[in-house]
Amino acid sequence: MTASERRTVYLDHAATTPMLPAAIEAMTYHLARTGNASSLHGSGRAARRTVEEARETIAEALGAQPSEVIFTSGGTEADNLALKGLWWARLAEDPRRRRILLSGIEHHAVLDPAVWLAQHEQAEIEWLPVDELGRVRPEDVRRAIESDPESVSFVTLMMANNEVGTLQPVREIAAIAQEYGVPVHTDAVQAVGQVPVNFAELGVDAMTVSAHKLGGPYGIGALVVHKETKLTPIAHGGGQERDVRSGTLDAPATAGFAVAVEHAIKHQEDEAHRLTELRDALIDGIVGTVDGAKLSGDPTSRLPGNAHLSFSGCEGDSLLLLLDARGIEVSTGSACNAGVAEPSHVLLAMGYDDQRARGSLRFTLGHTSTRADVDAVLDNIGPVVDRAKSAGLQNVGRKI
Amino acid sequence: MRVLAAMSGGVDSAVAAARMAEAGHDVVGVHLALSRNPQSYRSGARGCCTIEDSRDARRAADVIGIPFYVWDLAERFHADVVEDFVSEYAAGRTPNPCLRCNEKVKFSAVLERALALDFDAVATGHYARIVDTPSGRELHRAVDPAKDQSYVLGVLTQAQLKHAFFPLGDTLKTDVRAEAERLGLSVAAKPDSHDICFIADGNTAGFLGKHLGEAPGDIVDAQGNKLGEHKGTHEFTVGQRKGLRIGTPAADGKPRFVLDISPVDRTVTVGSRDELAVSQLTASKPRWCGPAPTDELQVKAQLRAHGEEVAVTARVEGDEVLVTFDQPTSAVAPGQAVVLYDGTRVIGSATIDTVQRVAAAV
Numbered sequence: 001m002t003a004s005e006r007r008t009v010y011l012d013h014a015a016t017t018p019m020l021p022a023a024i025e026a027m028t029y030h031l032a033r034t035g036n037a038s039s040l041h042g043s044g045r046a047a048r049r050t051v052e053e054a055r056e057t058i059a060e061a062l063g064a065q066p067s068e069v070i071f072t073s074g075g076t077e078a079d080n081l082a083l084k085g086l087w088w089a090r091l092a093e094d095p096r097r098r099r100i101l102l103s104g105i106e107h108h109a110v111l112d113p114a115v116w117l118a119q120h121e122q123a124e125i126e127w128l129p130v131d132e133l134g135r136v137r138p139e140d141v142r143r144a145i146e147s148d149p150e151s152v153s154f155v156t157l158m159m160a161n162n163e164v165g166t167l168q169p170v171r172e173i174a175a176i177a178q179e180y181g182v183p184v185h186t187d188a189v190q191a192v193g194q195v196p197v198n199f200a201e202l203g204v205d206a207m208t209v210s211a212h213k214l215g216g217p218y219g220i221g222a223l224v225v226h227k228e229t230k231l232t233p234i235a236h237g238g239g240q241e242r243d244v245r246s247g248t249l250d251a252p253a254t255a256g257f258a259v260a261v262e263h264a265i266k267h268q269e270d271e272a273h274r275l276t277e278l279r280d281a282l283i284d285g286i287v288g289t290v291d292g293a294k295l296s297g298d299p300t301s302r303l304p305g306n307a308h309l310s311f312s313g314c315e316g317d318s319l320l321l322l323l324d325a326r327g328i329e330v331s332t333g334s335a336c337n338a339g340v341a342e343p344s345h346v347l348l349a350m351g352y353d354d355q356r357a358r359g360s361l362r363f364t365l366g367h368t369s370t371r372a373d374v375d376a377v378l379d380n381i382g383p384v385v386d387r388a389k390s391a392g393l394q395n396v397g398r399k400i
Numbered sequence: 401m402r403v404l405a406a407m408s409g410g411v412d413s414a415v416a417a418a419r420m421a422e423a424g425h426d427v428v429g430v431h432l433a434l435s436r437n438p439q440s441y442r443s444g445a446r447g448c449c450t451i452e453d454s455r456d457a458r459r460a461a462d463v464i465g466i467p468f469y470v471w472d473l474a475e476r477f478h479a480d481v482v483e484d485f486v487s488e489y490a491a492g493r494t495p496n497p498c499l500r501c502n503e504k505v506k507f508s509a510v511l512e513r514a515l516a517l518d519f520d521a522v523a524t525g526h527y528a529r530i531v532d533t534p535s536g537r538e539l540h541r542a543v544d545p546a547k548d549q550s551y552v553l554g555v556l557t558q559a560q561l562k563h564a565f566f567p568l569g570d571t572l573k574t575d576v577r578a579e580a581e582r583l584g585l586s587v588a589a590k591p592d593s594h595d596i597c598f599i600a601d602g603n604t605a606g607f608l609g610k611h612l613g614e615a616p617g618d619i620v621d622a623q624g625n626k627l628g629e630h631k632g633t634h635e636f637t638v639g640q641r642k643g644l645r646i647g648t649p650a651a652d653g654k655p656r657f658v659l660d661i662s663p664v665d666r667t668v669t670v671g672s673r674d675e676l677a678v679s680q681l682t683a684s685k686p687r688w689c690g691p692a693p694t695d696e697l698q699v700k701a702q703l704r705a706h707g708e709e710v711a712v713t714a715r716v717e718g719d720e721v722l723v724t725f726d727q728p729t730s731a732v733a734p735g736q737a738v739v740l741y742d743g744t745r746v747i748g749s750a751t752i753d754t755v756q757r758v759a760a761a762v
Contacts, residue, residue, distance in 0.1 A: 318517055321469055325428070325518075391516035 006327040009376045013305055013366025014162055014190060015331060020215035020260055020367070027217055027256030037249040038240060047251040054251075054258035061265040062209070062224060063198030070223045070241045071254060075189045075210035078223035079109040081245060082185040082206040085231030086154045087117050090183070092232070094150070101144050101155040103128045103136045104349030107162055109208075110187055111345070114156070123153065133298045134166035134350050141173045149180040154205075157184070159191035163333040163346040163362055164297030165306025167195060174203040183229060189213050189221075193264030194272060194303045205229040209261070211253070215367060216260030220253040275304035275365050278374050282363060283307045285378040290385050296347065296360065305365040308333065310352070311385050314359045318388035323361075326380050333362040402426045403565065404514040405523045406506060407460060407468070409453030411580045411587045412525030412568055414460035418583050419567040420523045421464050428519070429461035429468040432510065434477040435598060460585050471513075473505055480504035482598055486611045489634040492661035493735025496552065496705060497596055499749075502526075503555035503687070511563055521563045528553050529569030529744075530561060537561040539689045541744040544572045551705050554739035554749035555687045608634040617666025619646060622659065622675055622759075633663045638755075639731030644670060657730075659757070677728035677758040683721045683738050683750035692716060693747065700741045701725075703732055703752070714740055721750040728758045 010018075035047030052066070059066040072078040083100075090097045100114050100123050117123035126144055128136045136157055145152055155177050160167050174184045183205035191197050193214040199207055206229060210221040225231060225244070233239075237246030264271075286293050292312035311319060316332035323330055333344050343357035352360075363377065403425045405417035421427040431454050454470060461468035481501045488495035511522050527542035528550040536558050542548040556564065568576055580588035595602040612634050619628040628646040630636070635643070640658040650656055650672065657676045660669040686692070693716055700709040701723055711726040723738055732755045740747040 317469070317471070318513075321428070321467075321517060324467060387516065387518055391513050 009328040009373045011363045011365060011373060012329050012331050014364035016212045017215055017366040018368055019217060020263055022263065023216050023256040023259040026259045027252045030252035030255045037251055038238065050251040051249050051254045054254035057258040058222065058261045061261045063200045064224045065227060068224050068227055070225055070245050071249060072221050072223055072245060073219055074221040075208050076109040078208040078221050079187055080113045081223050081231065081234055082208060083110065083113040083156060084234045085244065086183055086185065087123060088232035089230040090153045096151050097153040098122060099124050099126050099152045101126050101128055101141065101152065103130050103157060105130050105134055105161050105346045106158055107187055110156055130349050132351050134161050134164045135298060136168055138169050138172040138176055142176045145177060145180050145182055152182045154183045154185060158187040160195065160303045161346060162190045163344055164308045165303035166297040167301045170204065171202050178203060190303060193268055194305055196268065199224050211257040211260055214260050214264040216257040217253050220250055220257050271367065272304040278365055278369060278371060279304060279307050282374045282377060286381055290381055307363040308360065310356045310360045312359060314385055314388040316358055316360050318391045319361050319384060322384040322387055323380065328376060328380060331362045333360060401520040402518060403521050403523050404519045405429050406510065407431050407457035409456035410525065410593060411577060411590050414585050414587050415576050415580050416523050416525040416567045417466065418464045420565060421466055427466045429457065429466050431457040431470045432473045433470050434473055436474045456587050460587055463584055473509060476509045477505055486608065488735045489608050490612055490663060492633055492663040494637045494733040495735045496737055498552040499555055499737055502553055507556055507560040507564060511560065515563065521565050523565035523567060525568055526553060526566045527568055528566045530564060530566055536690055539746040542569045547573045550746050551702050551739050554737060554746050556689060557687055558690055561689060605635045615666055619644065619668045619670055622669060622671045627670065630668055633661045633666055633668055636661050636668050638733040639676060673730060675759045676730040678725065678730065678732045678755045679728050679758050680724045680756035681732055681738065681752050682754045683723065683752045684719055686719065686721050686748055686750040688748035689746050699747060702739045702741065704736050709741065
């Protein structure tokens, strides 16, 4: 069988998931129309209507007010706006606010702005401890704030980890932070559509959402920001979004985004149930048959679509190459540094050694996943792991 | 066959990969990341090891229509090639890092991993030919004499050759560029790489100086008379004429050459071209492409990359090879490889240790 005849088994939905046909339809319908949502004439008003209807749909689905939804170019921009915007706004009110509380398992879109603030703006990063399942404990957050509440700028903690899938107690942590008047940001990029997400109920000040992770288009996301939370803009211009975010609004993308969010929230419970069954079949099948395969992350409190496993004596890169050759698409979860894979910072923060971190694979299921996908993995994983083991551990022991 | 095509980002390895795919093999492109801290962009005549080169390799793989991955070989490359390079210079020798890379990285670390991962062979863009015979595989010079790279492949053993493909060996470089153009490969006009890939600015002396530090010493003639000073013996190669920076000209007015480098007493000995002439050399760590020769060989030898062939008699004594030149020859630098040829066929290679000078024997 050649590569072109073979069915692709796509199990990398956490990287991006196929767009929903309804979202494609909504977006393409609007792509054929002209109008800047900031223009005052009829075409402008039509585009504005598209944007505002999308905003209302998204707000309603996520338990927020329409005015709390700020469209951005995606998750990364939303995270940057949240961190830098909160930093400067909080500092302007009180120059003592220099501590940023975050965990080492955050996505780079959160980690890097925090590190940048430390390097350029004298922020003090305080790392929240993470256990071996990838969980941050609320009492640790309380302890960190309590030690000197006046010096905290904000807390940021992702709802669900993108690599190992562990869910975080964001609601409890937001409640603790609120006692001290400390704002909380959460990156909910992986969570929306997989677990219940309601902005008002969570009690956070800012929440990041991305469209292409839930069946919408690339290049658009939102930062949901509480009405009373002040943010300092990081990119200056027309001030289209609440004077906090500038740039011509992408009306077609907002339409596609709205369709996807509405669909994801509406079907979240059924989809979570379906994916959990498939995921558990995948995990049980692998752990039960492959020697040395271990599940990473919280076994129960995890994203329904996430199965993250480590394979002792193998390199993730080798596993990926061998599965790719069989048409099975997964991720090692590690970031690329100059084209070279580094061991995952998430796994290292969870206390994994270099070897286990490098021998890991992330399978993520989504709306197009079926039992046949799971079976394809189970049919192939045994021989693939045997092969990868014989290729050995090339980089183990090297200095990072 | 499942073939791993090593793709540097240059035109040669891209066309080599394309030819393997056209021949019907199941080809996967792999770019070897050899530096921990690659530069973003190419500068000068270098043809690999930057992020831009990695991207060029990826784009070539896209056009050919094969999967593509980056493999991190930086640590292995550093230990086996860069450190060897530095320590050889520190010992007053002149290493060939490309040869070492083929021996220890491309056809060892990479090949081993490829075989373990279900590949049957590794293909590269080297200009050399492999000829299958009933008694095994032979390595031959490329058809294009200007591009022939059999010298830096002379370290490959039969076991390595069995899993190697050099699809460009029977092609002229100009035809390879034309083929790349035809295939729509954007690297068709990319300049050839010349310098040592891990020395970003092409300044070998500067690179060695940084690693070895300044170790000034004297430049003397064969009689021990001091003629000048130097900043470190690593800046010199036996046979070198330029850059000696000796104030006073030789008595006979003829140019002077480096005869000997002695890092222990930091002395560089220079002399005339006549004094440079060598009648014999000994070499160690032989690597044979086929069975080790037992009889005395009347063959040709090449003593450096792109060097001329010279007629020699070679005798193998255990782990040593004794090479006697039919006519005295110059510019034989310890640390370089002596590669033995029977016609176009590579017999094997060994690393030059000592030389016997004609003048000293007189």
